[in-house]
Amino acid sequence: MTELSSSPAPVPVRAVRTESPWRRFLRTFVKHKLALIGLGVLVLMGLAALLAPQLTPYTFDGQDLDIIGTPQPPSRIHPMGTDELGRDALTRVLYGARISLSVGISSALIATLLGTLIGALAGYYRGWIDTVLMRFTDVVLSIPLLPLVILVSGMIRPSVTLLICIIGALGWMGTARLVRGQFLSLREREYVEASRALGGSHGRIMFRHILPNAIGPVVVSTTLAVGSAIMLESALSFLGLGVQPPTPTWGNLLNSASQWLQGAPWLAVFPGLMILFTVLAVNFLGDGLRDALDPRN
Template identity: 80%
Template sequence: MSDATLAPTRARAADTPWRLFLRRFLRHRLAVTGLAVLTVLGLLALLAPVIAPYAFDGQDLEIMGQPQPPSREHLMGTDQLGRDAFTRVLYGARVSLAVGLASALLSTLLGTLVGALAGYYRGVVDSVLMRLTDVVLCIPLLPLVILLSGMLRPNVTLLVAIIGLLGWMGTARLVRGQFLSLREREFVEASRALGGSNNRIMFRHILPNALGPIIVATTLAVGSGIMLESALSFLGLGVQPPTPTWGNLLNYASQWLQSAPWLALFPGLMILITVLSVNFLGDGLRDALDPRS
């Protein structure tokens, strides 16, 4: 066999799963763009105290009374109280992104645990957990979140808990399906024959092979968490002023849509760009983690 024939074989053999994933992901231009945008937004949120030209509740007493349009001193204008809109959008990103990310991680952890137990043990455990999942799925999510938020008047921590504890059902169904399929594979039978415990088999052998769909579901849950937080804050049931979030900035701007539309434009654009970027990233991860691609 010639060296020319052996070269492609060696190249394919050198491809690790990580390299294959990276190559597939980089081919997805929208996903790469989404990752870049989210990275920039995350850095801006983290560095808001350094980047922001003013305090988020600082007021310019000379221009109070009427929102001011964008200018060199105030890149996104000011609100009625003389507060810099650019500063408040930056600080709002800290809360909105944190709520979206933390609630997605919480719902993923809970959904993964429920789905893993149901898919691995099957039988009575599966029936009980899946019927519980069905019951929670039957409850309209937004009205329930609005009810709980209205009763508790949540801070950031409570808001993360409410969104996370009410958003795990899709992940649970997904993980259950993965575990039902993987528990019959040869490597699981081999581990069981060697005396591996149930916990070791579930979380050391099966779970790593189910991480692809879980990662994609987590990514998409971040966008859902941001949207839900924004909706609650817009209705006045989320994080309360003076702490800015993109949602309560929109709530405040709703009374100035005619005379000061820029107050709603910039936080609305941030929500749109973030959710689109998250969805593009999720699509790219799904394609890159699909072994058939």
Template identity: 65%
Template sequence: MADISAPAISARPPQSYGRRVVKRFLRHRGAVFGLVFLLLLALTVILGPFFSPYTYDGQDFMLIGSPGPMTAQHWLGTDELGRDMMTRLMHGGRVSLAVGLAGAIIATIAGTLVGALSGFYRGWTDTILMRATDVMLSIPTLPLVLLLSGLFRPSPPLLVAIVGMLIWMGTARLVRSQFLALREREFVEAARALGAGGARLMFRHILPNAIGPITVSATLAVGSAIMLESALSFLGFGIQPPVPTWGNLLNSASSWLSVAPWLAIPPGLLILFTVLAVNFLGDGLRDAMEPRE
């Protein structure tokens, strides 16, 4: 009797969560475009000023009085003080991106802490923290920032702190909902039964499982912080000249729109495309990190 052996079944090993996230992210064309744009922009604003023959506050006294046209020496022209606009645009990108990134980091840390305490301990802790969050949400952000910027000198560190402490509320609500759902899961109950304390449960067991939504929220907060900083600088309450930012470059160019529109178009487009790229990146991360399959 012939020995008939069952054919070998070759099963593909399951992919790790990280590999699945990367594959989903790469399928999101908008997110890939946003990531590439942001990387190229970061390289340009970081390295570009080192290769420029001008400094951001260096003046050509032969061109003082009115904006200069775009030439081979000054690709984006010069402002009314004879300063090279390309160099000022790149240096302003450093400031705007740094304020946006640092403000988003502060907002994410503050929102995560408030949301984690509220969702884990519930009760009076949840009530107090969420009512405080509701109060912050009810205050118009831009007028409050204008008031604070008017009371204090708007240096970059202070502006970062103001921006960060006024956009954390969305992250707090998101983290709270995640903690409310995760604190009842079996692995948390098992860790609690083994004697894990509150801080260990929160930051060792629950927080790593909520890192996906927090990452998405942090990404979107960068766009909000850049928009807020640009609005403040445009209104004259942000970082003051001669230090350039995209917002105060727009403010300076607004007086010359009829005769030199090329001064306003580049910073306006950079703000627009940067915020769009950040939002596309956040959408791609959200879709990629969804718990499916």
């Protein structure tokens, strides 16, 4: 008799669970402790700016006539002291955050939109369009940004809205070169060729297929541009070419405090620390986003 050979039992195949890009992004981002701290600092500053009327009983231009003439040091009633006009320094710092943060975020968004559009057109079409747009970008990049913004601001004396437009319109070049490089790399991929073969329009290919795959570096560039815009606005206001008093910004608060550095240094310390912490928080957040959006992770 021949023995019947029993076939081995089939090995169960385990389904491989693929992690979604959103979960992978969150998992990587949460590991970046400095990025979480930066995000928390920015959220707190944003809430403090929005809730300034509820957090302080004073108005930004309200004066205490009994202490006018000499800045008062920090106290229980005025935690950051007062300036020479009897105005509460904490209130002015909180209201100044509204202007400085709105200028930084809004101008960074404008610069990102302009840079993305120019970089996408140059990288996708190439040829003479790429040559013209990139040579124009190189010319603007060759001009130092701060003197150029000072010149424009000195000629126009901008309001908050106009200052946002000026900074945004003069800060798009880095994003344009970054997006151009991404489009040059992605335009030859198989999915782009497939969309082109199916009759997809140029606009659809650029903004529906290529741009979503290049969004990571654009997001990181936007966050870093916020910090640069805040620094630029503060520099302009410090020089008297930005938002004019009595509307407070961190920059013109530093300008007003410059004549009291010996007798009342707290007037310069608090807005200076706000600028420092905000820019550091934005940079930490940008580092975390860069690591989380890196495809190698």
